[in-house]
Amino acid sequence: MSSIADNDDDDRISNLPETLICHILSFLPTKQAVATSVLAKRWIHLWCSVLAINFSNTELYHQEACFRFSESVYSVLLSRNSIKSFCLGITYGEEGIIGFPHVVKWVNHVVQSGVETIDLLVDTMFGGGPKLPISILSCKTLVVLKFQRFSVKGFTSIRLPCLKILHLSESGFFNIQDFMLLLTGCPILEELQAHHIGFRSEDSITYQERNSSSLSLSKLTRANMVCFYCDFPLKALCNVEFLCIQIDEMYRPHDEIPIFHNLAHLKLLSLNYNWKLLVHVLCHCPKLQKLDLSEATEDCMIPDVQENWVDPEFVPHCISLNLRTCTLLRFKGLHGELLMAKYILKNARVLQTMTITGPSPCDYLLPPGPMLHVDFQYIERELSSFPRASATCQLSIENVNYEFLENS
Numbered sequence: 001m002s003s004i005a006d007n008d009d010d011d012r013i014s015n016l017p018e019t020l021i022c023h024i025l026s027f028l029p030t031k032q033a034v035a036t037s038v039l040a041k042r043w044i045h046l047w048c049s050v051l052a053i054n055f056s057n058t059e060l061y062h063q064e065a066c067f068r069f070s071e072s073v074y075s076v077l078l079s080r081n082s083i084k085s086f087c088l089g090i091t092y093g094e095e096g097i098i099g100f101p102h103v104v105k106w107v108n109h110v111v112q113s114g115v116e117t118i119d120l121l122v123d124t125m126f127g128g129g130p131k132l133p134i135s136i137l138s139c140k141t142l143v144v145l146k147f148q149r150f151s152v153k154g155f156t157s158i159r160l161p162c163l164k165i166l167h168l169s170e171s172g173f174f175n176i177q178d179f180m181l182l183l184t185g186c187p188i189l190e191e192l193q194a195h196h197i198g199f200r201s202e203d204s205i206t207y208q209e210r211n212s213s214s215l216s217l218s219k220l221t222r223a224n225m226v227c228f229y230c231d232f233p234l235k236a237l238c239n240v241e242f243l244c245i246q247i248d249e250m251y252r253p254h255d256e257i258p259i260f261h262n263l264a265h266l267k268l269l270s271l272n273y274n275w276k277l278l279v280h281v282l283c284h285c286p287k288l289q290k291l292d293l294s295e296a297t298e299d300c301m302i303p304d305v306q307e308n309w310v311d312p313e314f315v316p317h318c319i320s321l322n323l324r325t326c327t328l329l330r331f332k333g334l335h336g337e338l339l340m341a342k343y344i345l346k347n348a349r350v351l352q353t354m355t356i357t358g359p360s361p362c363d364y365l366l367p368p369g370p371m372l373h374v375d376f377q378y379i380e381r382e383l384s385s386f387p388r389a390s391a392t393c394q395l396s397i398e399n400v401n402y403e404f405l406e407n408s
């Protein structure tokens with residue numbers, strides 16, 4: 001292979017059409033995209049055509065830095081007519097008090113510029129998330145909205161007619177009704193991710209409210225709700241194909257679980273060895289092909305009283321007809337867990353893999369009880385010799401930790 005001199009390389013890039021260069025620049029953090037303007041004369045104004053603005057990983061601990069940064073964001077925003085994507089990741093020191101009003105102005109500007117993607121993380125030292133700039137909530141062009149560490153309040157109506165993807169994490173709402181109001185404003189939402197969402201008011205919605213709720217997310221195919229401690233009408237999620245949920249926190253026994261008629265992949269977290277609830281949920285997922293189950297709760301405790309697994313009277317349809325992949329996470333080898341695993345092996349006729357993975361590191365730090373000991377050889381002996389309904393089923397037992405909270 002002949003080597004190519006650096007200069008030739010530069011020329012090659014410079015000879016590309018401007019639109020292509022802008023496309024390439026749009027993947028760079030804005031600071032670097034601006035820096036390209038020193039490369040060649042022709043590049044000086046090229047970055048002005050880049051419509052993806054990305055100021056992530058910005059730390060502003062001094063007034064001076066805060067001031068300079070604000071200046072450069074204004075100049076980038078004002079130097080173009082349209083902005084497709086705006087990503088801001090700022091950690092403020094005490095300067096957050098003077099810095100945050102600028103964030104609101106930038107967002108107000110961006111939502112008027114045809115923006116399709118907004119991704120905001122603003123960390124402050126003055127406690128509590130800053131208030132989400134509410135102009136975002138009526139942005140007619142927005143397709144993707146992600147935000148982290150905001151409090152969402154002070155809005156009256158929400159209109160996000162094009163929004164397809166909504167990810168929110170470590171954010172707070174006044175109450176569950178406000179959260180539902182947000183969703184009601186997103187009629188074509190396809191993907192919802194809500195992690196660590198808090199509610200200021202303890203009032204939960206009543207049984208009547210939940211059942212009469214007209215919240216319907218008919219296009220929603222993916223819902224991922226972790227550490228979402230409130231009760232939410234599961235009915236609104238009934239069309240999803242993928243669902244990750246901590247159902248013990250969401251579900252009150254008198255609630256109805258809807259039929260999830262499209263659900264192919266279910267992740268259930270923190271069931272807390274509530275086997276009856278597990279069977280009850282499975283009976284409402286007729287098409288389920290993939291089940292990931294973590295019985296352990298977040299606080300890593302083994303409950304004193306565990307219900308033991310009792311074979312249900314009827315095998316849930318999804319187990320006998322559709323289940324192909326079953327992953328049992330943070331498996332401790334408790335009696336009930338083994339009986340449940342055996343039940344699935346015995347009844348799942350098209351099962352291809354059952355994977356069992358060991359506890360996570362925090363499971364070993366059980367205060368004040370006995371040290372957790374998981375005997376993987378015993379688990380393997382018990383399960384590998386157990387009769388399986390599916391001749392092709394592979395059993396894999398891994399004494400490893402599994403990054404469970406990642407997306408499917």
Ligand SMILES: *[C@@H]1O[C@H](CO)[C@@H](O)[C@H](O)[C@H]1NC(C)=O
Binds near residue numbers: 085
């Ligand atoms: C912004 O840049 C960061 C770091 O380079 C990257 O991880 C992130 O995906 C970018 N965001 C967008 C919306 O392009």
